[in-house]
Amino acid sequence: MGELARPFVKSPLTAQEIQATGSGVPDPGGLPGALRYDVPGSFNGSSGTYQLVVNPETNTVYHFNFVGGK
Numbered sequence: 001m002g003e004l005a006r007p008f009v010k011s012p013l014t015a016q017e018i019q020a021t022g023s024g025v026p027d028p029g030g031l032p033g034a035l036r037y038d039v040p041g042s043f044n045g046s047s048g049t050y051q052l053v054v055n056p057e058t059n060t061v062y063h064f065n066f067v068g069g070k
Contacts, residue, residue, distance in 0.1 A: 003049060004065045006039060006064075006065070006066065008043065008064070008066065009064050010049075014050075015054065015061065015064065018037050018050050018052045019035075019052070019054065019056070021037065021039050023037055023038070023039060024036060024037045024054075024056075027038045027053050027062075029053070031053065031055070031062060033056075033057055033058075033066070034053050034054065034055045034062060035053070035054060035055075036052070036053045036057060036063075037050070037051070037052040037053075037054075038050070038051055039052070041066070043066045043068070046053075046068040046069070047065055047068070047069050048067050048068035048069045049066070049067050049069075050064075050066050051064070051065045051066070051067060052064050053064060
């Protein structure tokens with residue numbers, strides 16, 4: 001089979017590093033207790049932004065994506 005399109009999703013360390021930036025804001029989507037992080041980074045040679053929405057109390061990840069710059 002093919003490779004994962006977003007292998008960083010399986011990396012707890014990447015999510016921890018994003019959260020360690022301390023740049024989380026209350027989720028604009030309204031999930032109670034969730035924080036959203038938009039952190040610059042790179043993936044497969046492309047610069048862009050990691051998006052992470054997580055509940056820090058339960059460590060539940062609701063959204064984890066990388067959006068390349070345009």
